Amino acid sequence: xxxxxxxxxxxxxxTLFIIATATFFLMKLLPGSPLQNQEKLTPEQQKxxxxxxxxxxxxxxxxxxxxxxxxxxxxxxSFQYDNRPVSTLIADRIGxxxxxxxxxxxxxxxxGILLGVIAAVRHNTAIDYGATVLAVxxxxxxxxxxxxxxxxxxxxxxKLLPVAFWEGFEYTIMPTLALSVFVIAxxxxxxxxxxxxxxxxxxxxxxxAKGISGFGVIFKHGLRNAMIPIITILGPMxxxxxxxxxxxxxxxxxxxxxxQFVRSINLNDYPVIMGTTIFxxxxxxxxxxxxxxxxxxxxxxxxxxxxxx
Amino acid sequence: MMNEKQLSPELFELATExxxxxxxxxxxxxxxxQDAWIRLRKNKGAVFGLxxxxxxxxxxxxxxxxxxxxxxxxxxxxxxxPPRIPxxxxxxxxxxxxxxxxxxxxxxxxxxxxxxxxxxxDLGRDLWTRTWYGARISLYIGVLAAxxxxxxxxxxGGVSGFYGGRVDNVMQRIIEVLVGIPNLIVVILFxxxxxxGIISITMAMVITGWVTMARIVRGQILKLKNxxxxxxxxxxxxxxxxxxxxxxxPNVIGPIIITTMFTIPxxxxxxxxxxxxxxxxxxxxxxxGSLVNDGYKSIQTYPHLMMIPAFVISLLILSFNLLxxxxxxxxxxxxxx
Numbered sequence: 001x002x003x004x005x006x007x008x009x010x011x012x013x014x015t016l017f018i019i020a021t022a023t024f025f026l027m028k029l030l031p032g033s034p035l036q037n038q039e040k041l042t043p044e045q046q047k048x049x050x051x052x053x054x055x056x057x058x059x060x061x062x063x064x065x066x067x068x069x070x071x072x073x074x075x076x077x078s079f080q081y082d083n084r085p086v087s088t089l090i091a092d093r094i095g096x097x098x099x100x101x102x103x104x105x106x107x108x109x110x111x112g113i114l115l116g117v118i119a120a121v122r123h124n125t126a127i128d129y130g131a132t133v134l135a136v137x138x139x140x141x142x143x144x145x146x147x148x149x150x151x152x153x154x155x156x157x158x159k160l161l162p163v164a165f166w167e168g169f170e171y172t173i174m175p176t177l178a179l180s181v182f183v184i185a186x187x188x189x190x191x192x193x194x195x196x197x198x199x200x201x202x203x204x205x206x207x208x209a210k211g212i213s214g215f216g217v218i219f220k221h222g223l224r225n226a227m228i229p230i231i232t233i234l235g236p237m238x239x240x241x242x243x244x245x246x247x248x249x250x251x252x253x254x255x256x257x258x259x260q261f262v263r264s265i266n267l268n269d270y271p272v273i274m275g276t277t278i279f280x281x282x283x284x285x286x287x288x289x290x291x292x293x294x295x296x297x298x299x300x301x302x303x304x305x306x307x308x309x
Numbered sequence: 310m311m312n313e314k315q316l317s318p319e320l321f322e323l324a325t326e327x328x329x330x331x332x333x334x335x336x337x338x339x340x341x342x343q344d345a346w347i348r349l350r351k352n353k354g355a356v357f358g359l360x361x362x363x364x365x366x367x368x369x370x371x372x373x374x375x376x377x378x379x380x381x382x383x384x385x386x387x388x389x390x391p392p393r394i395p396x397x398x399x400x401x402x403x404x405x406x407x408x409x410x411x412x413x414x415x416x417x418x419x420x421x422x423x424x425x426x427x428x429x430x431d432l433g434r435d436l437w438t439r440t441w442y443g444a445r446i447s448l449y450i451g452v453l454a455a456x457x458x459x460x461x462x463x464x465x466g467g468v469s470g471f472y473g474g475r476v477d478n479v480m481q482r483i484i485e486v487l488v489g490i491p492n493l494i495v496v497i498l499f500x501x502x503x504x505x506g507i508i509s510i511t512m513a514m515v516i517t518g519w520v521t522m523a524r525i526v527r528g529q530i531l532k533l534k535n536x537x538x539x540x541x542x543x544x545x546x547x548x549x550x551x552x553x554x555x556x557x558x559p560n561v562i563g564p565i566i567i568t569t570m571f572t573i574p575x576x577x578x579x580x581x582x583x584x585x586x587x588x589x590x591x592x593x594x595x596x597x598g599s600l601v602n603d604g605y606k607s608i609q610t611y612p613h614l615m616m617i618p619a620f621v622i623s624l625l626i627l628s629f630n631l632l633x634x635x636x637x638x639x640x641x642x643x644x645x646x
């Protein structure tokens with residue numbers, strides 16, 4: 001296990017290094033200049049500004065400096081927000097995104113598990129079909145469409161919840177709902193399949209024969225075992241929440257990391273783009289790493305097979 | 310107490326003919342794909358998906374020709390017209406009567422003679438043509454994703470699994486690094502460097518799109534290549550290419566079809582998502598994602614601008630998902646629910 005962990009950890013570092021390098025060189029290829037109103041500046045003024053940011057040094061020098069700073073957690077300064085450090089910008093903006101992601105994950109997981117379990121217990125009834133249809137719809141309807149529908153019907157037509165902005169808990173409800181649809185749907189589908197398999201196994205029959213109530217069998221014996229493989233979909237889920245926040249924050253005008261990222265892309269704010277890209281990648285790689293380890297810990301078959309899936 | 314008279318010589322005739330009948334195979338023998346097709350036809354969701362995909366594909370090809378407007382014609386005096394369709398306009402409860410949210414017939418008020426079947430956007434461009442034009446782009450992305458999966462994914466996975474050893478080791482290390490990089494990041498980086506548009510999305514997908522397929526094909530090939538029939542073929546002197554092409558790939562066809570079918574909707578979603586945040590298709594061209602985004606700007610006053618493309622993109626992804634689910638059940642009995 002220790003060897004496997006170390007091996008995974010090294011891969012994690014290599015991947016991060018490749019992403020950091022690729023990001024750096026791609027940014028150097030970018031068209032467009034970070035200088036605003038370039039026409040009005042004299043060449044001397046341009047040179048002073050570029051020198052200040054170290055943009056006149058040879059690219060290898062810039063690259064080494066960039067990697068060194070990265071190792072210290074320094075992601076450079078933003079062009080767009082008056083030279084504020086990118087790491088501060090990310091730290092300022094991560095709050096709403098993390099809150100949305102967390103709420104959506106918790107809400108989505110609970111509803112998804114319930115939906116999946118109910119569908120499996122009432123297998124081949126109208127409830128099961130209804131849940132299955134809901135799950136397919138939830139996977140298929142893009143979050144930006146669902147967010148728009150919520151905004152239009154609940155926000156504009158019924159005026160139940162605020163349409164946008166970020167000023168209190170009621171402002172988080174609609175974005176959380178929009179973000180959690182995919183989580184609900186994929187967990188429900190997964191749970192249903194797993195639960196059906198578990199409920200058909202012999203130890204469930206034994207438990208029933210011993211006279212344990214239906215509720216006890218389903219939740220104590222069934223659910224626990226059916227939940228183990230859910231760890232495998234945590235990785236894709238993390239990616240989905242990440243991409244989800246990009247659009248959902250834009251739709252609901254949430255001052256989160258995703259909204260800032262999209263804006264920086266449109267404004268050619270390279271340091272923020274690079275910093276956020278690396279931050280997102282690191283987060284994603286870390287989640288995958290943890291998922292791999294957890295899965296190895298929980299399922300002994302993976303450990304025995306030499307740490308390979 | 311058997312009566313001897315009842316025992317006639319006929320009873321002792323050889324039963325050759327009847328035995329032959331019993332051995333006869335009455336049902337036609339089905340190939341793997343025919344069998345899967347029969348099972349797929351029984352799945353209502355999958356049939357619905359297939360029919361919808363065909364309809365959307367036909368509309369994407371022919372619908373822009375049905376309208377006299379092109380996707381980029383701007384006519385500012387015809388801006389923001391609600392949908393109006395001949396014949397259907399007389400049915401009051403359908404939203405195709407050319408009336409806006411306050412029940413005013415905008416066409417009559419502005420004296421517009423033409424029919425805009427899905428209405429027009431804020432520049433007076435015909436939404437019908439633009440929607441189906443956007444559907445073309447979504448379908449192109451779907452086909453492209455499938456092609457990348459089939460070409461690069463199968464070859465990479467096949468070579469890696471079949472040759473094993475050091476080749477496999479190196480190829481798997483590359484995959485492991487690629488898997489760690491979020492697709493979205495690659496796509497966004499590509500779009501930043503090259504200009505936003507269909508070519509950047511295509512290139513980014515070529516780099517990231519095939520990894521899942523390669524992993525699945527490799528796993529299957531690893532399992533199959535040690536089977537006796539492969540050994541038999543090898544003993545008979547079959548070449549590597551022949552073993553891969555004739556013996557291994559046909560047995561992996563199930564997982565290959567399933568993976569391809571699940572790749573398509575997620576690729577379509579990715580393109581719509583990128584166009585939505587402004588990184589994909591740029592105006593005047595239209596993609597379903599960018600149309601939904603445009604529609605947002607006037608969601609309170611002209612909801613049809615968002616609803617129509619949103620409905621088409623959702624229906625398209627839903628249809629592909631339903632078909633993929635159905636194919637998975639039909640092709641892989643083990644994975645059946």
